[in-house]
Amino acid sequence: MSDLENPLVYWDGVGATKTFTHPVNFTWLAEVGPNARILDYGCGYGRVMAELHEQGFRDLLGVDLSPALIARGRQLRPDLRLEVLDSPPTVAHAPASFDVVVLFAVLTCIPDDDAQRALIAEVVRVLAPGGLLYLSDVLLQDDERNQARYTAYAEQFGTPYGVFATGDGAVCRHHHINELRTRLKDLDILEQRRIDVITMNRNRAKAVQVLARKP
Structure with missing residues (x-):
């Protein structure tokens, strides 16, 4: 359970070598x-930021x-602004500082309900009125392997159904689409699409992308 309580153990170790793949719908x-x-x-090594930059966006910050x-x-793209979060989920910027927040495969890395709610509240705080949240995350999978580990982890640790540990030590969470929509209750959902992705451990998975606007 140490990595559930301190995810940095994983993300500063083997997690820092992973390749992230969720596509951007421009x-x-x-x-x-x-x-x-x-x-x-939750920019990781800045993959999405690099794609945004290639599309002509210039005022980019990754944390x-x-x-x-x-x-x-920073080694891959020294031209991009990348910062370490000192006190997650807090972003060291004033309210309404951003027109768009990108949240790609971040909630899957946060197993705890309260921590997820705190993150979304912080996202809403820094979004300007009319600003967009673009979320991409992994859904509950219906195969036997995943369902077995969801159940085992819930029984052993009392975590929400969908939480599990990977073979290399990450504690992750897959969601029902209604859970994700509930997290975004303070935003107006504009678009939703289901996609297939390759996970950081090279498995195929069902995912969803949601575009929402701050009123």
């Missing part, structure tokens, strides 16, 4: 101009709790 950002203030929360992932990103 049509969802068609209304956003190149000078939009964009925050990539992550892992110094190792940030160091990797």
Whole structure:
């Protein structure tokens, strides 16, 4: 359970070597101009930021709790602004500082309900009125292997159904779509699409992307 309580153990170790793959649907950002203030929360090594930069966006900031992932990103793309979160989930910026927040495969790395709610509250705080949240995350899987580990972890540790440990030590969570929509209750959901992704451990998984707007 140590990695459930302190995820940095994993993300500053083997997690810092992973490749992240959730695709960006740029049509969802068609209304956003190149000078939009964009925050990539849980940016990892800056993969999504690099894609945003290639699409012409320039006011980009990425934050992550892992110094190792940030160091990797700075080495790969020294032209991008990447910062370590000193006191997650808090972002050291004033309310309404960003026009877009990107949250890609972040909630799957936060097993605890209260911690997820705190993160979304912080995202809503830093979003400007009318700003967009673009969320991408992994859904509950219906195969026998995943269902067995959801059940085993819930029985052993009392965690929500969907929490599990990977073979290399990460504690993750898969969600029902209604759980994710409930997390976004203070936002207006504009779009939703189901996708297939390759996870960081190279498994195929069902995922969902949601675009929401702050009223």
